[in-house]
Amino acid sequence: MAAVDFPAEIRDLRTTYGSIRDVTDVEALRATIRELSEQASAPDLWDDVDHAQQVTSRLSHAQGEAERIDRLGRQLDDLEVLVEMAEAAEGDERTETLAEAGRELEQLKAAMGQLEVRTLLSGEYDPREAIVTIRAEAGGVDAADFAEMLLRMYLRWSERHGYPTDVYDTSFAEEAGIKSATFKVAAPYAYGTLSVEQGTHRLVRISPFDNQGRRQTSFAGVEVLPVVAETDQVDIPENDLRVDVFRSSGPGGQSVNTTDSAVRLTHLPTGIVVSCQNEKSQLQNKAAALRVLQARLLERARAERQAELDALKGADAGSWGNQMRSYVLHPYQMVKDLRTDHEVGNTSGVFDGDIDGFLESGIRWRRQADRASA
Structure with missing residues (x-):
């Protein structure tokens, strides 16, 4: 030695x-x-x-x-x-x-x-809190189950670090898992840290829902947005909104499933739809849904500005977030980031929220990519 x-x-x-x-x-x-x-x-x-x-x-x-x-x-x-x-x-x-x-x-x-x-988190919105949405994609019931596994993973990661979370909306799938979920991570730099998680996640395993025990590949998408600050100009005229109220579905406590407290907002000019059903009152749900809508409109404006800059530079903007990580449970155990090549064999630890290594390598990779394209 x-x-x-x-x-x-x-x-x-x-x-x-x-x-x-x-x-x-x-x-x-x-x-x-x-x-x-x-x-x-x-x-x-x-x-x-x-x-x-x-x-x-x-x-x-x-x-x-x-x-x-x-x-x-x-x-x-x-x-x-x-x-x-x-x-x-x-x-x-x-x-x-x-x-x-x-x-x-x-x-x-x-x-x-x-x-x-x-110190590498120097982007315009990096210091913000984060709004995270997880959606089941291709793969049927396995994809819905995988989306719920990812939801737990991020909530456990937040819990490990003492970061408060607030689940705004959960759409449960019929057989198992979730169709989608949206939650907020209330910690400074949550957006800068978690933004490297955005993209498509892939799970390979023996499906617990296949009675023939076949291997199944399923996908879930992760979207990460910065929470809108008071200084942001995100004005939404009332005429641009359609507000629908409905009864909450899925698990819930007293009053959650017994009144029309859930709120769905449709932004008519863009067609963006958000909903919130996990708060106790219709007013609280509308306020939470409005925060998510503002965050999506802010991100839309940022993406449009970035597209204009890329066009001026002649850059190939590319979707680096797609197919960003694989979780393999069969025939071997491994989680691998497809951008950074960071990988671990402790899959249960990852699904229990031990993802700091992936976050750190992703942040370093993004900084290098930004410097290369500058």
């Missing part, structure tokens, strides 16, 4: 750490924490529940981000001290301390790499 050049490794880590602090703008982050803390301590904060939840969520995330950066700095200092102790020791103590320093180095490099990915 080759000896580790600890001084060189530590110098590289300090350079990376300095870049992370510069891009994150730690002083501005601390100023934001102070401002949000003052808002959170206001006695009338909870008079407006939605605003209060936004403030406390942003404060929690900012505090977590600051602590994460500070913790890495402390770990880097501790590693340097540990290496100095190893150099001063002799015999078995020296060997054991160097081994411990090696383990600490690898853990620190991994943690630093994860945080460094955040």
Whole structure:
């Protein structure tokens, strides 16, 4: 086993750490924490529940981000001290301390790499929260089941990171699984992080719904949109909307399935249709559906601007999101990203929300692709 050049490794880590602090703008982050803390301590904060939840969520995330950066700095200092102790020791103590320093180095490099990915999220909408829609595509009941597996995967990923989620709408399939689902991930940079998931996902397995036990390939589509901010100009005249109300379907608690509280909005100029049925009241469902519609119109406008720029540059815009990942459960176990070649064999872990490796490699791949096309 080759000896580790600890001084060189530590110098590289300090350079990376300095870049992370510069891009994150730690002083501005601390100023934001102070401002949000003052808002959170206001006695009338909870008079407006939605605003209060936004403030406390942003404060929690900012505090977590600051602590994460500070913790890495402390770990880097501790590693340097540990290496100095190893150099001063002799015999078995020296060997054991160097081994411990090696383990600490690898853990620190991994943690630093994860945080460094955040510095790559510099797109216009990357800091936004995300609205994610999953749809079953080709594959019949297997596709509907696969769509539900993906829904659970993303909700579990959010739960692992402590990100609040709000499921706006779920359309259940007749036999199993879902036709579609739309949910919000309420965390800063959720859009920038999850946007690399957009595209077609493919599942290969022995179908549990085929009584002959044949292998089945099914597909599900993932759409990721940024949540509309107050500064965005997304005006929707009432005359451009058709509002339909209906009774919610599928699993639900008291009042959910007993009144016409579900809302479907149709944007007449574009034909875009969104619905929400998971809130308790018709008013809440309409507000949630309107947020999704605004997000889709914002993305439509962004895509049109990008198409114009691509045409001016003569670029081939290409749909890199299509066929972006394969989940193979038979005849072997593997999940592979078809853009980055990142793959893992622990398929159950992936479906339980362990997708950070795919997200990080996707973000790095996208940055490289953006630079190549610039």
